[in-house]
Amino acid sequence: MFKNQTSNLKIYLLTLLSFLTLLSCKTSITKDNTAVDNFAAADQIIEDIIIPTFPEATFNILDYGAVADGVTKNTVAIKLAIEECNAAGGGTVLIPSGKFLTGAIYLKSNVNLHLEDGAVVLFSTETKDFTPLVHTSYEGQELMNYSPLIYSYKEKNIAITGKGVFDGQANNANWWKWAGKEEYGYVEGEPKQGDDHNLPRLWAFSDKNKPVSERVFGEGHQLRPQFIQPFGCENVLIEGVTILNAPFWVIHPIKSNNVTVDGVTINSHGPNNDGCDPEYAKNVHITNCTFDTGDDCIAIKSGRNNDGRQVNIPSENIVVENCDMKDGHGGVVMGSEISAGVRNVYVRNCTMDSPELDRAIRIKTNTLRGGFVENVFVKDIKVGKVKEAMLRINAYYGTYANQEGDFIPSIKNIHLENITVEDGGKYGVLIKGRPENIVKNVTLKNITIKSADTDLSVENSEPLQFENVTINGKKY
Incomplete structure (x- = not known):
């Protein structure tokens, strides 16, 4: 009995800590100079x-x-x-x-x-x-x-x-x-x-x-x-x-x-x-x-379509650190099999660099997969070269293959900080959300992308929140 009580207390404390972390992140975004550890x-x-x-x-x-x-x-x-x-x-x-x-x-x-x-x-x-x-x-x-x-x-x-x-x-x-x-x-x-x-x-x-x-x-x-x-x-x-x-x-x-x-x-x-x-x-x-790898280096998933919704177990509390990503479709990815959702993902102290690495951080879903991605924290990342983007959020993934349905995904609370990118490829940041439920609360802090063909391409998203961000020499 006491073991179960201890376990339940740990779960409660971890949930409370995650909630307080989100509050701290929100406070830091408002630039009130509060020192926080996300x-x-x-x-x-x-x-x-x-x-x-x-x-x-x-x-x-x-x-x-x-x-x-x-x-x-x-x-x-x-x-x-x-x-x-x-x-x-x-x-x-x-x-x-x-x-x-x-x-x-x-x-x-x-x-x-x-x-x-x-x-x-x-x-x-x-x-x-x-x-x-x-x-x-x-x-x-x-x-x-x-x-x-x-x-x-x-x-x-x-x-x-x-x-x-x-x-x-x-x-x-x-x-x-x-x-x-x-x-x-x-x-x-x-x-x-x-x-x-x-x-x-x-x-x-x-x-x-x-x-x-x-x-x-x-x-x-x-x-x-x-x-x-x-x-x-x-x-x-x-x-x-x-x-x-x-x-x-x-x-x-x-x-x-x-x-x-x-x-x-x-x-x-x-x-x-x-x-x-x-x-x-x-x-x-x-x-x-x-x-x-020949595909995503790390891809966090939670079931595809009806199977994922029936199982209904989100992937959560995942920490990625001190890793080196070379070839791959993405460095750290959420999706595309994501119908039960993903939350509380932490990525820090990683290097991502290869002419055959497409993106650094990637979120991919559609209205057949649905699902949610929330509370993603990324910091202290060194990116050499990527093909497409430092950050890619795509709520239209695979639509070329008849991947449209009735399950509108939710993507929110995505926070990146302390990232340097030598060659960002086609885009610094590429976001394509859904008009029915736009991408919410994406923050970029202390990020330098030295080169990219296009600084930003953002659709169906709340305005990105910038703090000390430079892309192609332009301050945001």
């Missing part, structure tokens, strides 16, 4: 996140028959080590130096999957090695599909750590071509994810509220698995590892609470290769990571 709530989120710990017991996969030749499949050996570790009350499953080929890995409670320096885990490219099908998600809609390469379902206290490498081995010859794009190996006439038996079928299931158990895909379909997916998990740590060549989204904590992603390097340039996608997730800390 990131006090972020510090509290980090302090309250539970990082899993494990008993000292170690279970070396070599003791379960694993062979480090890069050819022998070690799926069974890794499974046995994890199961014995879990049954013994927890500990570390050790993957030592060497190359180990495997199919899907299922990570159980109280297990730390640890890659020794020099360890390389190669994942099979044969679809049968990612069966049986599991309860998973594809672009914000739940289904039964191929298992993610590393998967957990409703487990508690799990970790993936070490200095080794996970290589999904996805490329134009296997998973990537299912995206249906020639640059990823697709040949006209081959099956692809956009065919009627794939995504349109899943969308129809979602619209009709068909149970997940009846949304069966997998073999004979072309929907790619995520790389790492903790689904409905508590107390998750992913630390230190390098991740290469994902079939689809790389790290996807969905319906999970207390998630730490620390010191991870992601280098994966396939289609939809988002780096880290918290979805319906709470209390997430992403820090000290490097993202070099």
Whole structure:
């Protein structure tokens, strides 16, 4: 009873702190010279996140028959080590130096999957090695599909750590071509994810509220698995590892609470290769990571269309700091699968720089997705080069693909400060809100954008609030 009371008190205090933070931000905007720290709530989120710990017991996969030749499949050996570790009350499953080929890995409670320096885990490219099908998600809609390469379902206290490498081995010859794009190996006439038996079928299931158990895909379909997916998990740590060549989204904590992603390097340039996608997730800390991706570096999500509205779990209390964003569609992004909403996002002390990075901060939705984005705080960001904009807010995302509906999104309380941009690309700031519910309360403070083709392009928004902002040498 007392534990629950303590937990409820912490939730109350965090909510109160977030509210007071917003009040402080509003005060600072009115230029009354009040010194405020808009990131006090972020510090509290980090302090309250539970990082899993494990008993000292170690279970070396070599003791379960694993062979480090890069050819022998070690799926069974890794499974046995994890199961014995879990049954013994927890500990570390050790993957030592060497190359180990495997199919899907299922990570159980109280297990730390640890890659020794020099360890390389190669994942099979044969679809049968990612069966049986599991309860998973594809672009914000739940289904039964191929298992993610590393998967957990409703487990508690799990970790993936070490200095080794996970290589999904996805490329134009296997998973990537299912995206249906020639640059990823697709040949006209081959099956692809956009065919009627794939995504349109899943969308129809979602619209009709068909149970997940009846949304069966997998073999004979072309929907790619995520790389790492903790689904409905508590107390998750992913630390230190390098991740290469994902079939689809790389790290996807969905319906999970207390998630730490620390010191991870992601280098994966396939289609939809988002780096880290918290979805319906709470209390997430992403820090000290490097993202070099084929899609958004970090994309915070909360379900697509009817599925998101039915689940109705906003993603909230997410802190991103000390990260380096290279290639990608956006540095830190909210959307586009955002139907249940996103709030309380804090981004600080990051660098974003690449001729192949489209935007630094991005919010994307439409009237089919709907949802809300509120209370986003960004500070101390160094941007080298981006293609399109330092800040891009788009409430018309994907309208070229019939993405219009009846769910007007809400976007408000977006605050950026202490940002320098060397080359902002086409726009310094690009905002396209909806006339039915304009973008509200966007503030820019201590921002210098040295060059951009166009300073500002703002539609259907309250007037931006500037304090010490310079774009192309012009003061705002």
